[in-house]
Amino acid sequence: GRGVKRKADDAFQSVSGGGKPSAHRKRIRVAELENTSVDADTEASSSGGRGVKRKADDDLQSDSDGVKPYALRKCIKAAETSSDENSRSEAPRALKRKAGCLDQDTVAAKRVKTAQIQHGGSSKTAAEDRSSAKDSSAAKDSSSAKDSSSGSLLDRYVLGKKLGEGYHGTVYLATRKSDGQKVAKKL
Numbered sequence: 001g002r003g004v005k006r007k008a009d010d011a012f013q014s015v016s017g018g019g020k021p022s023a024h025r026k027r028i029r030v031a032e033l034e035n036t037s038v039d040a041d042t043e044a045s046s047s048g049g050r051g052v053k054r055k056a057d058d059d060l061q062s063d064s065d066g067v068k069p070y071a072l073r074k075c076i077k078a079a080e081t082s083s084d085e086n087s088r089s090e091a092p093r094a095l096k097r098k099a100g101c102l103d104q105d106t107v108a109a110k111r112v113k114t115a116q117i118q119h120g121g122s123s124k125t126a127a128e129d130r131s132s133a134k135d136s137s138a139a140k141d142s143s144s145a146k147d148s149s150s151g152s153l154l155d156r157y158v159l160g161k162k163l164g165e166g167y168h169g170t171v172y173l174a175t176r177k178s179d180g181q182k183v184a185k186k187l
């Protein structure tokens, strides 16, 4: 309750206190925080007390690392929050997603979905999607070195439609003659 009220007051001050220089306003805020530090500690178990303490830390941080870009500061804050709350695994995942770091499974699953859409869809489950994606990328990886220079590729695979284009080549849907497995082949 108190934390929320103080936060609202701070926000009001920062909007309406345009006349005061910011250094002066900061000093006032630090003085306020120092005066209420005992309160903040005793209230540590309630949400208001923690909020005040965290806000004070944030303010100090934004003073010291003013040169860091906004996104970087946000990342640092999220990382700190996650280390504060050890039991939560959401924050690192969110960070990863934010940074655009998709793991390999996700990328493979996306690719299979793309292929399915192009072929009019199928009734495979997500698990099957993933495993077949792995199969196709494994097949692509293991055979590309051998096949690129030899003419044996067409002996072992029946090439299908074009799936897409990368920087280093074009990817085709292919069927392995030996077992009928559909794979993605990059030529």
Ligand SMILES: Nc1ncnc2c1ncn2[C@@H]1O[C@H](COP(=O)(O)OP(=O)(O)OP(=O)(O)O)[C@@H](O)[C@H]1O
Pocket: 111, 112, 114, 115, 133, 136, 137, 163, 164, 165, 166, 167, 168, 169, 170, 171, 184, 186
């Ligand atoms: N297994 C797959 N299923 C469906 N489509 C695929 C598959 N693999 C690749 N593609 C399609 O082919 C395109 C090119 O794939 P590729 O793996 O060559 O991409 P890339 O890694 O960007 O290329 P490069 O390695 O040459 O830079 C993809 O964007 C995708 O549309």
